[in-house]
Amino acid sequence: xxxxxxxxxxxxxxxxxxxxxxxxxxxxxxxxxxxxxxxxxxxxxxxxxxxxxxxxxxxxxxxxxxxxxxxxxxxxxxxxxxxxxxxxxxxxxxxxxxxxxxxxxxxxxxxxxxxxxxxxxxxxxxxxxxxxxxxxxxxxxxxxxxxxxxxxxxxxxxxxxxxxxxxxxxxxxxxxxxxxxxxxxxxxxxxxxxxxxxxxxxxxxxxxxxxxxxxxxxxxxxxxxxxxxxxxxxxxxxxxxxxxxxxxxxxxxxxxxxxxxxxxxxxxxxxxxxxxxxxxxxxxxxxxxxxxxxxxxxxxxxxxxxxxxxxxxxxxxxxxxxxxxxxxxxxxxxxxxxxxxxxxxxxxxxxxxxxxxxxxxxxxxxxxxxxxxxxxxxxxxxxxxxxxxxxxxxxxxxxxxxxxxxxxxxxxxxxxxxxxxxxxxxxxxxxxxxxxxxxxxxxxxxxxxxxxxxxxxxxxx
Amino acid sequence: xxxxxxxxxxxxxxxxxxxxxxxxxxxxxxxxxxxxxxxxxxxxxxxxxxxxxxxxxxxxxxxxxxxxxxxxxxxxxxxxxxxxxxxxxxxxxxxxxxxxxxxxxxxxxxxxxxxxxxxxxxxxxxxxxxxxxxxxxxxxxxxxxxxxxxxxxxxxxxxxxxxxxxxxxxxxxxxxxxxxxxxxxxxxxxxxxxxxxxxxxxxxxxxxxxxxxxxxxxxxxxxxxxxxxxxxxxxxxxxxxxxxxxxxxxxxxxxxxxxxxxxxxxxxxxxxxxxxxxxxxxxxxxxxxxxxxxxxxxxxxxxxxxxxxxxxxxxxxxxxxxxxxxxxxxxxxxxxxxxxxxxxxxxxxxxxxxxxxxxxxxxxxxxxxxxxxxxxxxxxxxxxxxxxxxxxxxxxxxxxxxxxxxxxxxxxxxxxxxxxxxxxxxxxxxxxxxxxxxxxxxxxxxxxxxxxxxxxxxxxx
Numbered sequence: 001x002x003x004x005x006x007x008x009x010x011x012x013x014x015x016x017x018x019x020x021x022x023x024x025x026x027x028x029x030x031x032x033x034x035x036x037x038x039x040x041x042x043x044x045x046x047x048x049x050x051x052x053x054x055x056x057x058x059x060x061x062x063x064x065x066x067x068x069x070x071x072x073x074x075x076x077x078x079x080x081x082x083x084x085x086x087x088x089x090x091x092x093x094x095x096x097x098x099x100x101x102x103x104x105x106x107x108x109x110x111x112x113x114x115x116x117x118x119x120x121x122x123x124x125x126x127x128x129x130x131x132x133x134x135x136x137x138x139x140x141x142x143x144x145x146x147x148x149x150x151x152x153x154x155x156x157x158x159x160x161x162x163x164x165x166x167x168x169x170x171x172x173x174x175x176x177x178x179x180x181x182x183x184x185x186x187x188x189x190x191x192x193x194x195x196x197x198x199x200x201x202x203x204x205x206x207x208x209x210x211x212x213x214x215x216x217x218x219x220x221x222x223x224x225x226x227x228x229x230x231x232x233x234x235x236x237x238x239x240x241x242x243x244x245x246x247x248x249x250x251x252x253x254x255x256x257x258x259x260x261x262x263x264x265x266x267x268x269x270x271x272x273x274x275x276x277x278x279x280x281x282x283x284x285x286x287x288x289x290x291x292x293x294x295x296x297x298x299x300x301x302x303x304x305x306x307x308x309x310x311x312x313x314x315x316x317x318x319x320x321x322x323x324x325x326x327x328x329x330x331x332x333x334x335x336x337x338x339x340x341x342x343x344x345x346x347x348x349x350x351x352x353x354x355x356x357x358x359x360x361x362x363x364x365x366x367x368x369x370x371x372x373x374x375x376x377x378x379x380x381x382x383x384x385x386x387x388x389x390x391x392x393x394x395x396x397x398x399x400x401x402x403x404x405x406x407x408x409x410x411x412x413x414x415x416x417x418x419x420x421x422x423x424x425x426x427x428x429x430x431x432x433x434x435x436x437x438x439x440x441x442x443x444x445x446x447x448x449x450x451x452x453x454x455x456x457x458x459x460x461x
Numbered sequence: 462x463x464x465x466x467x468x469x470x471x472x473x474x475x476x477x478x479x480x481x482x483x484x485x486x487x488x489x490x491x492x493x494x495x496x497x498x499x500x501x502x503x504x505x506x507x508x509x510x511x512x513x514x515x516x517x518x519x520x521x522x523x524x525x526x527x528x529x530x531x532x533x534x535x536x537x538x539x540x541x542x543x544x545x546x547x548x549x550x551x552x553x554x555x556x557x558x559x560x561x562x563x564x565x566x567x568x569x570x571x572x573x574x575x576x577x578x579x580x581x582x583x584x585x586x587x588x589x590x591x592x593x594x595x596x597x598x599x600x601x602x603x604x605x606x607x608x609x610x611x612x613x614x615x616x617x618x619x620x621x622x623x624x625x626x627x628x629x630x631x632x633x634x635x636x637x638x639x640x641x642x643x644x645x646x647x648x649x650x651x652x653x654x655x656x657x658x659x660x661x662x663x664x665x666x667x668x669x670x671x672x673x674x675x676x677x678x679x680x681x682x683x684x685x686x687x688x689x690x691x692x693x694x695x696x697x698x699x700x701x702x703x704x705x706x707x708x709x710x711x712x713x714x715x716x717x718x719x720x721x722x723x724x725x726x727x728x729x730x731x732x733x734x735x736x737x738x739x740x741x742x743x744x745x746x747x748x749x750x751x752x753x754x755x756x757x758x759x760x761x762x763x764x765x766x767x768x769x770x771x772x773x774x775x776x777x778x779x780x781x782x783x784x785x786x787x788x789x790x791x792x793x794x795x796x797x798x799x800x801x802x803x804x805x806x807x808x809x810x811x812x813x814x815x816x817x818x819x820x821x822x823x824x825x826x827x828x829x830x831x832x833x834x835x836x837x838x839x840x841x842x843x844x845x846x847x848x849x850x851x852x853x854x855x856x857x858x859x860x861x862x863x864x865x866x867x868x869x870x871x872x873x874x875x876x877x878x879x880x881x882x883x884x885x886x887x888x889x890x891x892x893x894x895x896x897x898x899x900x901x902x903x904x905x906x907x908x909x910x911x912x913x914x915x916x917x918x919x920x921x922x
Contacts, residue, residue, distance in 0.1 A: 028855065104822075109812065151853040155885045170778020175853050176881050183883035221778065249781045251789070288782045288881070288904045317631020317682065320710045321749045328712070351570065361565075390633050392612040394489065420637050420749070422644030424616045441902075443749045 009200065009208040012098045012132065013190055014144045015074030016045045019066050019096070021088055022080035023049030023057045030102065030150045031079040032058070040153055043145035048073065066092040074098065077138065077148045082106055082116050085134065086123040093127035098200075100138035100148045101131060107196050108135050121198050136195025137171040140178060142188050143214045149193070151175055162187015163216035164299040167205050169194060169223045173288070177219075180292060185433035186299040189214045201226045203234035210238040217298035219291060220246035220282070228272070232280045239281035243303050245294045245452060247285040248273045283452060290448055296438040297449035301414040306383030307454035308334040310376040311357035313388035314364035314396070318443060319357030322386055322418060325447035331454055333357075337381040344375060357388075365395035370403040377411045384414040384453060386446045391425045398431055405435035414453045418446035470661065470669040473559045473593065474651055475605045476535030477506045480527050480557070482549055483541035484510030484518045491563065491611045492540040493519070501614055504606035509534065527553040535559065538599065538609045543567055543577050546595065547584040554588035559661075561599035561609045562592060568657050569596050582659050597656025598632040601639060603649050604675045610654075612636055623648015624677035625760040628666050630655060630684045634749070638680075641753060646894035647760040650676045662687045664695035671699040678759035680752060681707035681743070689733070693741045700742035704764050706755045706913060708746040709734045744913060751909055757899040758910035762875040767844030768915035769795040771837040772818035774849035775825035775857070779904060780818030783847055783879060786908035792915055794818075798842040805836060818849075826856035831864040838872045845875040845914060847907045852886045859892055866896035875914045879907035 018038060022031045031049075035058050038047055049057035052064040063069050066076055066088070073096045078085055082105030089099065107117040117134070124131045132138055138148030142161040149156070149171075156175050159182040166188060168174035174193040181188055190212065192205055202225055209215045218238055225231040238244050251270050277284045285291050309331045313319030323333045333356050336344065344354050348368070353359035358376065360368050369387065377385040387404060389396065401417075408415040417432055418440045419425050432439045440446040479499060483492045492510075496519050499508055510518035513525040524530050527537055527549070534557045539546055543566030550560060568578040578595070585592045593599055599609030603622040610617070617636050620643040627649060629635035635654040642649055651673065653666055663686055670676045679699055686692040699705050712731045738745045746752050770792045774780030784794045794817050797805065805815050809829075814820035819837065821829050830848065838846040848865060850857065862878075869876040878893055879901045880886050893900045901907040 104812070108814075152855075155855075156853050157883050157885075168778070170776070170781070172774075172776020172780075172851055172853070173778035173782070175776070176779065176851065179883035179886070180881070183887070223778075223781065249778070249785050251785050287786055288779070289906075292903075313633075315631070315633020315636075317629070317634035317684075317710070318637065318749070319633075320631070320684065321634070324710050324712050325748055351565070353569075390637065392617050392633070392636050394616075420641070422618050422640035424618075425640070426644070442753075445750075 009130070009204060011074045012130065012139065012200070013141050013146060013208070015146065017048065017073045017075070018043065018045060018146070019048040019050050019069060019073045019076040021050040021066065021076050021078045023051045023054070023062060025054060025057045033150045033152050034077055034079065034148055037147040037149060037153065038145070041145040041147035041158065043147070066096050069095070072097065075100065075146070077102060079103060079150070082113060082134070086116065086119040089120065089123040089127055089129055092129060096129050098130040098132070100136070101134035102136060102138055102148060102150055104135040106134045117196065117198060124199060131199035132192065133195045134198065137174060137193035140191040143190065149175065157182035159186060159188040161189070162299050163189055163214070164219060164295055165190040165209050165212070165215040165217070166219050166221070166295065167192050167194070167202055168221035169197065170221055171195065173221045177292065177295060181295060181299065184296065184438055185436070186296055186438055188299070197226060203227060203230045206234035206238045210234070210241050215242065216302070217243045218245070219295050219298070220244065221291065222246055222248045222273070223250050228276060232276050235280035235282055243283065243298055244281065245283045245285055245298065246277055247287060247291045249287070289445065293440070293445050293448040294452045296440070297414070297416070297452045300436065300438050301453055303453045304383045304414060305455065308332045308381060308383045309450050309454070310334070310382040310385045311388070312360065312369065312372050312376065312385060313357045313390070314360045314362065314393055315388060315390040316353070316359050318388045318390060318420070319359055321443040322388060322447060323357055325444045326386070326450065329447050329451035331447065331451055334381060336376070337379060340375065340379050340381060362393045363395065364393050366397055366400045366403050369400060370407055373404065373407040373415070374410065377407065377413055377415065382413070384416065384450050386416045386418055386450055389417055389419040391419070391421060391428060398428070401428070401431040401435045401437060405437055408437065414450065416440060416446045416449050418443060470591070470665060472535045473591065473661070474600065474602050474607060474669070476607065478509065478534045478536070479504065479506060479607070480509040480511050480524070480530060480534045480537040482511040482527065482537050482539045484512045484515070484523060486515060486518045494611045494613050495538055495540065495609055498608040498610060498614070499606070502606040502608035502619065504608070527557050530556070533558065536561065536607070538563060540564060540611070543574065543595070547577065547580040550581065550584040550588055550590055553590060557590050559591040559593070561597070562595035563597060563599055563609060563611060565596040567595045578657065578659060585660060592660035593653065594656045595659065598635060598654035601652040604651065610636065618643035620647060620649040622650070623760050624650055624675070625680060625756055626651040626670050626673070626676040626678070627680050627682070627756065628653050628655070628663055629682035630658065631682055632656065634682045638753065638756060642756060642760065645757065645899055646897070647757055647899055649760070658687060664688060664691045667695035667699045671695070671702050676703065677763070678704045679706070680756050680759070681705065682752065683707055683709045683734070684711050689737060693737050696741035696743055704744065704759055705742065706744045706746055706759065707738055708748060708752045710748070750906065754901070754906050754909040755913045757901070758875070758877070758913050761897065761899050762914055764914045765844045765875060766916065769793045769842060769844045770911050770915070771795070771843040771846045772849070773821065773830065773833050773837065773846060774818045774851070775821045775823065775854055776849060776851040777814070777820050779849045779851060779881070780820055782904035783849060783908060784818055786905045787847070787911065790908055790912035792908065792912055795842060797837070798840060801836065801840050801842060823854040824856065825854050827858055827861045827864050830861060831868055834865065834868040834876070835871065838868065838874055838876065843874070845877065845911050847877045847879055847911055850878055850880040852880070852882060852889060859889070862889070862892040862896045862898060866898055869898065875911065877901060877907045877910050879904060
């Protein structure tokens with residue numbers, strides 16, 4: 001995890017000590033949830049509750065101020081009213097390296113909040129303390145166990161350690177993403193919600209993640225960027241080392257006004273964002289669905305260089321749907337190479353429909369899915385596979401996910417499982433997840449995942 | 462259910478008697494599943510197993526042939542090998558009105574199958590018997606309890622009685638759709654999978670559904686239509702009475718070849734389909750996701766004439782996403798009327814962000830969602846609402862779905878719930894479903910539903 005960028009933010013993601021300012025012994029209080037979260041996330045460094053009102057909180061010694069703690073604190077999570085935040089930062093000069101300010105009531109609120117935000121910026125600069133936020137969830141880091149997200153885990157689950165990192169201006173977007181990834185058994189590395197972004201911004205984080213060995217891919221949710229030129233530099237650096245995908249919201253007039261800017265100004269700017277993404281080697285996503293499919297895909301597979309996809313299905317209509325969706329996203333639903341086609345025609349039962357999609361029909365069995373996958377995805381003619389596992393036919397059993405997972409390991413190419421359906425199908429998802437296979441709910445979703453992986457591979461990896 | 466079209470197919474959907482030809486006492490056999498399905502679906506007419514090998518099947522008297530049954534049988538489900546089907550039809554002349562031929566091995570298979578299909582067509586014409594199929598699932602009718610779908614209910618659930626009818630060339634598509642609707646608590650009326658379509662086709666069914674009082678909306682999955690001119694006539698008739706939505710698959714080269722036609726011919730034809738849809742007053746859907754969102758929306762709400770949508774959220778980022786998705790689909794994320802805005806600014810807490818989206822932030826409570834909904838959707842300025850229920854904030858409780866449902870009843874406009882998220886969020890879906898509210902998993906999905914309902918209302922209803 002050696003950091004070589006000019007912004008070495010390592011201490012924010014891998015701190016030796018965390019102070020929780022405004023710590024409360026009252027369950028349900030934001031600061032109390034953060035203490036619980038750090039514990040649940042397995043953070044191994046020192047944790048210091050800070051609150052002049054208490055001697056101890058949650059069994060830990062409580063300090064009246066950051067200054068009262070011995071030594072230098074790497075990270076403080078600040079959860080006191082906005083009015084009190086600048087003074088906390090000023091007081092911690094020389095004793096604190098960075099702070100996540102979760103408190104709201106700053107620039108996003110009103111004129112008074114905007115003045116407070118200015119005061120916070122000045123205090124942080126004077127004190128030499130880096131700030132994430134304010135008005136943010138902060139950091140969830142599955143690598144180190146830092147978790148400043150103040151929503152309890154019974155409401156929003158945290159993903160296991162994985163390799164995709166997420167940068168999001170929006171807290172609700174980041175929360176929804178990690179909650180879904182967790183449910184789907186997909187891990188994450190570093191997740192940052194940076195809110196009002198008075199100091200640490202998307203470019204700082206991109207530089208950090210570029211050199212972060214724990215991060216193999218980066219997904220960005222952007223409402224705006226602070227500095228366009230720096231963003232392109234940082235994103236180019238990052239995308240030269242690992243895939244970077246991004247969704248820019250506030251595209252439309254409505255979205256823009258929702259992000260509270262003026263329509264005319266920003267409507268033009270969206271084109272600038274697209275150009276910047278292109279220049280920086282970022283794959284642009286269209287919205288939430290695309291973002292999640294990208295996280296699922298890159299959270300499990302490395303991208304590939306080609307775009308030739310084989311579709312294996314046990315239902316003709318769903319196969320055609322996947323083929324349509326793939327084509328519309330620029331994937332090549334390539335015909336079977338002639339030799340392969342001849343071999344399959346010879347060896348497979350005559351009632352299978354041999355083409356792409358390869359339709360194993362209602363007569364499908366677990367073994368035929370595995371055989372079809374090995375023959376096709378194992379062939380040089382294909383870069384990725386989508387398997388529609390429709391659970392109607394009786395020949396599909398609980399052995400299917402294991403057999404598919406074995407193929408994925410053998411072939412080492414992306415293998416996307418599409419399994420739309422109700423109660424029975426959903427009850428089988430767990431089996432795929434246990435085998436490390438993400439499951440996509442719709443033909444379009446599976447196609448989006450394949451499209452994000454395709455033609456996104458780097459040479460020499 | 463008075464039928465006035467030239468194709469009175471009422472006897473297929475509301476038969477007094479059903480013969481199951483090829484009936485087997487062996488559990489798991491296709492014909493056995495159909496007998497079980499008819500029982501489980503609550504079909505109240507007579508059921509006659511037909512198989513010369515048995516005296517009784519499943520506790521019912523078994524007949525050697527259709528001719529051996531007293532009187533005229535309305536509907537036969539034929540599940541014998543393809544070679545035997547034409548003779549069954551010829552033998553039933555004068556004793557049978559219609560047949561669902563579920564057997565495969567006809568035109569979809571090979572040259573021999575094509576000849577068999579010709580023979581079947583000739584036999585049916587000579588005998589005066591209407592045919593659905595072959596190579597199809599047939600009919601699932603939640604109104605009358607006819608269920609010829611031969612996938613057992615533990616694998617694919619059947620929806621309760623509702624008001625949307627589905628016509629699908631594809632069996633797997635129809636199965637996936639009803640399975641999902643069932644899980645989501647949304648009912649269906651008539652569902653037809655017509656496979657090779659040698660006789661009864663989409664146009665016949667559209668004419669039937671046009672006059673069917675049990676059907677309030679129709680969703681079509683089309684790979685091709687048999688007769689373009691007749692299709693436009695039948696669809697126009699139907700869409701003059703109720704909303705008709707349709708997805709045409711096999712749009713792309715890959716999809717087309719998957720549907721096994723020639724690329725050049727069909728690529729051009731897709732434009733013809735679009736023109737036909739437009740002429741016939743059909744709202745075109747893009748694919749599976751759109752199709753399902755349309756079924757969910759029209760399965761619960763009547764369309765409206767306007768397109769002004771209010772978005773209520775407790776997470777800013779997700780709100781912006783919904784706004785972007787709405788705008789991209791032609792919905793108008795309209796500003797709050799001035800008087801309404803003033804009133805809300807006066808009465809709502811100052812930390813809510815008053816606009817469209819209306820962001821109730823993490824300080825949201827059940828009651829504030831209900832109040833916000835009543836004020837905004839109750840106002841003449843809006844035609845529909847999307848409520849993002851993100852379950853992170855502690856102020857949202859199990860009372861929320863009931864309060865939202867009360868609003869929906871009071872206001873009588875479409876009210877779309879968007880609740881993306883993992884385990885906790887999914888555990889709350891049941892509460893919405895119990896209150897009759899469909900739940901949409903993604904911002905885009907909610908926006909698609911609203912877009913299908915918007916500007917699709919008929920005057921004078």
